[in-house]
Amino acid sequence: MADGAPTSLDEPLIRLGRRRLQPTETVARTEATQQRDALLPFVVISSTYLLFTITDGALRMIVLLHAYRKSFTAMEVTLMFVLYELAGVGTNLAAGIAGARWGIRATLVTGLLLQIVTFGLLFGWEDGWSKSQAILY
Numbered sequence: 001m002a003d004g005a006p007t008s009l010d011e012p013l014i015r016l017g018r019r020r021l022q023p024t025e026t027v028a029r030t031e032a033t034q035q036r037d038a039l040l041p042f043v044v045i046s047s048t049y050l051l052f053t054i055t056d057g058a059l060r061m062i063v064l065l066h067a068y069r070k071s072f073t074a075m076e077v078t079l080m081f082v083l084y085e086l087a088g089v090g091t092n093l094a095a096g097i098a099g100a101r102w103g104i105r106a107t108l109v110t111g112l113l114l115q116i117v118t119f120g121l122l123f124g125w126e127d128g129w130s131k132s133q134a135i136l137y
Helices: 011-015 023-069 074-102 104-122 131-136
Strands: none
Touching: 023 074, 023 104, 074 104, 074 131
16 A cells, blocks of 8 residues: 555565565665675685695695605606696696686586596506606506
8 A cells, every 4th residue: 555554465574573675675685686696606616716726736746745755756756747737738728618618617617527537546556657657647
């Protein structure tokens, strides 16, 4: 009703201690919801990228310590990481193309899954391999 008296639709709201929102309040809440919804992908992507960075650093450290334990020389470890970085150039190029084609979410999830597979591959490192085989692996 126009005089502000409760209608049958307002009665349940009044019983719950709520009042019907005015149109300007609805718009303000909608804008706040839209801002929160727009920020959510940023938070997810940033968190995933942070996780990706931490796991990449951990992977490098594990490989470095394993190579040290296997008595690799500094030059052999350097060669191993140069090959790793060159593979990273190709991987980043492929990830950029994949991100443009399929979106950032699919690319990040795929990257994280590949890192999990990479951790699993470390268990396949054979102690009987020559240093050349280990470096290429």
